[in-house]
Amino acid sequence: MEQRFSRWKQQSLNKLDQSKKGNLDRHIQHVVSLINSCQEYFTTSSCSGRIILIDGDSLCSDVQKQNCVWLFVSHEKCTSDDLMSGLAGSSGDAVLKFEPFVLHVQCRRLEDAQLHSVAVNSGFRNSGITVGKTGKTIAAVRSTHCLEVPLSHQGKLLVEREYVDFLTQIANQKMEENLRRIQRFYENLQSALSAEKLQKLQIPDPPGSHELHDPPHMLETENEDRKESDVYKRRRKREQHQTNCCHGDVDNSITELDDCLDLFL
Amino acid sequence: MEQRFSRWKQQSLNKLDQSKKGNLDRHIQHVVSLINSCQEYFTTSSCSGRIILIDGDSLCSDVQKQNCVWLFVSHEKCTSDDLMSGLAGSSGDAVLKFEPFVLHVQCRRLEDAQLHSVAVNSGFRNSGITVGKTGKTIAAVRSTHCLEVPLSHQGKLLVEREYVDFLTQIANQKMEENLRRIQRFYENLQSALSAEKLQKLQIPDPPGSHELHDPPHMLETENEDRKESDVYKRRRKREQHQTNCCHGDVDNSITELDDCLDLFL
Numbered sequence: 437m438e439q440r441f442s443r444w445k446q447q448s449l450n451k452l453d454q455s456k457k458g459n460l461d462r463h464i465q466h467v468v469s470l471i472n473s474c475q476e477y478f479t480t481s482s483c484s485g486r487i488i489l490i491d492g493d494s495l496c497s498d499v500q501k502q503n504c505v506w507l508f509v510s511h512e513k514c515t516s517d518d519l520m521s522g523l524a525g526s527s528g529d530a531v532l533k534f535e536p537f538v539l540h541v542q543c544r545r546l547e548d549a550q551l552h553s554v555a556v557n558s559g560f561r562n563s564g565i566t567v568g569k570t571g572k573t574i575a576a577v578r579s580t581h582c583l584e585v586p587l588s589h590q591g592k593l594l595v596e597r598e599y600v601d602f603l604t605q606i607a608n609q610k611m612e613e614n615l616r617r618i619q620r621f622y623e624n625l626q627s628a629l630s631a632e633k634l635q636k637l638q639i640p641d642p643p644g645s646h647e648l649h650d651p652p653h654m655l656e657t658e659n660e661d662r663k664e665s666d667v668y669k670r671r672r673k674r675e676q677h678q679t680n681c682c683h684g685d686v687d688n689s690i691t692e693l694d695d696c697l698d699l700f701l
Numbered sequence: 702m703e704q705r706f707s708r709w710k711q712q713s714l715n716k717l718d719q720s721k722k723g724n725l726d727r728h729i730q731h732v733v734s735l736i737n738s739c740q741e742y743f744t745t746s747s748c749s750g751r752i753i754l755i756d757g758d759s760l761c762s763d764v765q766k767q768n769c770v771w772l773f774v775s776h777e778k779c780t781s782d783d784l785m786s787g788l789a790g791s792s793g794d795a796v797l798k799f800e801p802f803v804l805h806v807q808c809r810r811l812e813d814a815q816l817h818s819v820a821v822n823s824g825f826r827n828s829g830i831t832v833g834k835t836g837k838t839i840a841a842v843r844s845t846h847c848l849e850v851p852l853s854h855q856g857k858l859l860v861e862r863e864y865v866d867f868l869t870q871i872a873n874q875k876m877e878e879n880l881r882r883i884q885r886f887y888e889n890l891q892s893a894l895s896a897e898k899l900q901k902l903q904i905p906d907p908p909g910s911h912e913l914h915d916p917p918h919m920l921e922t923e924n925e926d927r928k929e930s931d932v933y934k935r936r937r938k939r940e941q942h943q944t945n946c947c948h949g950d951v952d953n954s955i956t957e958l959d960d961c962l963d964l965f966l
Contacts, residue, residue: 546811552831564829564841566817576829585850586871594867599859606851 440571441544445478448542461511463615464537467622471541474629476548480574482539485614487514487607489522489587491530513608516601523600527591532603534583534610536560537618543573551575554628558621577621581614583607706809709837710743713807726750726776728880729802732887736806739894741813745839746805750879752779752872754787754852756795778873781866788865792856797868799848799875801825802883808838816840819893823886842886846879848872 449472461484471477489508507530508514508522523530537560543549546567555563555577562578585603588594714737726749736742754772772795773779773787788795802825808814811832820828820842827843850868853859 546832550832556831562827562841562843564831566821566829567811567815576827578827580845580847582845582847582849583851584848586848586868589867594864595860602854602859603851 438544441542442475444542444572448478448480463511463618464539467539467618467625470622470625470629471551476544477541477551480540480542483535483537484511484618485537485611486511486535487611488533488535489519489526489530490533491526491528491588493528513611514604516597516604519600519604520597523587523593526588526593528588529586529590530588532583532585532587532607534581534607534614536579536581536610536614537577537621539577541575541577543575546573549573549575551625551628552577554624555621558624559617560621579617581610581617583610703809706807707740709807713743713745728776728883729804732804732883732890735887735890735894736816741809742806742816744804745807746803748800748803749776749883750802750876751776751800752876753798753800754784754791754795755798756791756793756853758793778876779869781862781869784865784869785862788852788858791853791858793853794851794855795853797848797850797852797872799846799872801844801846801875801879802842802886804842806840806842808840811838814838814840816890816893817842819889820886823889824882825886844882846875846882848875 461482463484464482468479468482471479487508487510488506490504491507492504505528507525508518510518519532539555541551543551546565549565552563552565552575555575559581560577560579562580564576564578566574566576568574583603583606586594587600726747728749729747733744733747736744751774753774755769756772757769770793772790773783775783784797804820806816808816811830814830817828817830817840820840824846825842825844827845829841829843831839831841833839848868848871851859852865
């Protein structure tokens with residue numbers, strides 16, 4: 437098992453070197469390097485986040501993505517001129533998207549996959565684990581921090597320039613927040629991987645039953661000023677709030693159950 | 702451990718009865734009932750999917766959701782009039798969102814959490830597992846099938862009525878696709894849970910390193926006509942494609958590694 441993981445890692449990193457030279461998103465090189473320097477992990481796919489304009493068939497749905505053309509893509513902030521230029525090339529239904537940082541990390545053992553809790557605590561609240569037959573355990577870093585705005589139909593732009601200016605600001609703000617979260621994740625990861633602290637990480641309980649189907653308040657407990665050490669502190673039990681928030685990047689009330697996470701201690 | 706899980710389940714289902722009577726989304730009652738009828742599981746939170754208009758502070762970011770007001774919410778399709786009425790109430794930055802089906806299921810054992818593979822195979826491709834210190838294992842059903850469209854700024858509508866009409870169509874299409882996926886999930890789940898077939902489920906490999914940072918083709922292998930029995934068939938090894946698709950609801954090329962998933966056999 438151990439030899440097999442090491443072999444998988446070597447094969448994967450060889451491919452990484454061949455295909456990505458000069459291509460690895462500069463915003464996450466440090467994260468990828470840190471993870472790959474640990475014997476328990478190797479990254480299998482990553483994207484630092486991107487602003488994209490894709491052009492699809494009329495009524496292009498998610499299942500028809502192979503028919504899409506990319507009008508614009510950036511892993512940095514963009515300008516309104518960038519988007520207008522891209523939209524000028526639309527002949528179908530163009531959609532502006534912001535997609536946040538995504539990372540998949542293959543883990544030596546299931547215990548190592550608690551890496552996903554570092555991601556959750558860093559703001560990537562849809563992070564989790566998948567496990568495969570051959571013992572392939574993947575920690576996925578994910579969030580729902582996004583934008584998806586249809587902008588043209590059958591090649592005809594549906595909005596004014598001023599609206600595209602506004603969208604550009606929004607997309608750039610999301611990119612800035614995304615980059616802050618990546619940095620937070622990197623710092624939390626450094627701290628977690630040092631001194632073998634990984635097993636003591638805390639993670640909020642997943643959403644409980646009380647928070648659904650009731651009115652408007654959505655909890656957000658992500659603390660922008662969180663210090664690295666906070667990763668290890670037990671979260672205060674929060675008051676129960678009536679929320680409707682099993683969606684997206686929100687933390688949820690803690691039930692009466694234990695609220696900290698140590699994997700298989 | 703077994704008694705503790707049963708106790709957690711009883712407590713959770715009691716709360717469900719008290720808080721949700723009449724409120725459980727009608728589109729997923731059958732899914733929730735099926736899952737809760739199994740001794741290995743209980744649902745902790747769910748939402749069938751929704752179209753919402755939320756109004757936030759200027760430059761409202763994801764971390765400021767507690768300042769948002771809900772102008773409109775529907776678990777069904779909506780009309781353009783619904784959205785225009787909601788937008789008339791905006792005094793800040795209104796955003797139209799489509800959020801797909803979300804489900805969290807607490808599992809008796811880690812092996813039971815392969816439920817998430819049924820979700821992945823049904824189109825909810827961001828599904829996964831989180832594991833807690835106290836042995837609390839949650840299978841989360843998630844996808845990125847969404848819409849997020851800023852529509853007003855400081856109370857001023859930024860788009861024309863015709864654009865809102867178009868967005869209404871798009872949101873409704875996403876709701877229809879979402880409901881189809883829920884039905885697919887329910888049927889796959891019925892099949893998987895019967896005859897203890899759950900352990901033989903197949904899941905595509907998570908994204909590999911080859912599929913990043915290269916051109917426009919995004920694979921979509923979700924087959925709308927997939928039969929329940931396909932859940933159990935080993936996926937054909939696919940050709941490697943150069944894609945840039947560790948994001949969202951796309952399947953990815955299979956590496957040379959085994960592509961089927963049986964958890965801890």
